[in-house]
Amino acid sequence: MLETTETVRSEYEPVQGRIAWIEQFTDQDKLYVISLPDDVELDHDPGQFVELFVPGVGEAPFSISSSPTKDGPLELCIRAVGNVTRALDSMEGGDPLGIRGPYGTGFDPEALAGDDLLFVAGGIGLAPLRSMINYALDRSGEFGDLTTLYGCKEPAEQLFPEELQRWDDSEEMAFYETVDQCPEDQTWEGREGVITELIPEAEFDPETTTALVCGPPVMYRFVIESLQEQGLADDHIYLSLERNMHCGRGLCGHCQINELYVCVDGPVFNYPEVRDKSEAEV
Structure with a gap:
């Protein structure tokens, strides 16, 4: 949970943060x-999420995109698709927000230490994986070979473009990227095709x-089948x-998968945990 230097806060009490800047x-x-306030530490694991409160609108969960290896502000990559996110879309630097968590x-x-890591990110799925990717890059000596596969529908939907270029240029990680297709009104010199084509x-x-x-x-079923192949x-x-x-x-039941709750038991699962859960659809 978010902690101050003096006391542990209630998990239902948001910490007031402010938007430092926004990148579209x-x-x-x-x-x-x-x-966040100077006396507050997020202390999250890669793959966890926070509840973000927009005053006067409500709150919603969002994956943490920043790595715990980096000090400084919290980073969230957010798509404007609902009431909270559309309200966020109209906010500016300096506006206040409430933060609860991290959760999940x-x-x-530590369990992944020594393994070769293969990251497979589709579209907005890069947002939560970015935390672990940058963790592994910052502590590359703790892991084996690093490889990232990233795909999105078209070039205009690419996330973190400058960072992707650094990954592509990096000698510490192999990077493969594709778009499903490139419309005539866009420019793309890379590969076209679905992300599963990168796996072999x-x-x-x-x-x-x-x-x-x-x-x-x-994406999951096809990626899993390709990895198994x-x-x-x-x-x-x-x-x-x-x-x-x-x-x-785990109170509202919105994210329940059979007897599991994504927000508590996940969001990260080892595949055998959900393989036979009909509601997981993987």
């Missing part, structure tokens, strides 16, 4: 950089590799499932 990536997607079960860097091309050893996957629900065992696959989360504490 697409027509719907923005990066919100949020400063994220990726466990990525050079990884299934015996030593763990895959971390996040993207739209329709490359010899990756089911228990070497982790999924970040963030559908329908609301309260963040």
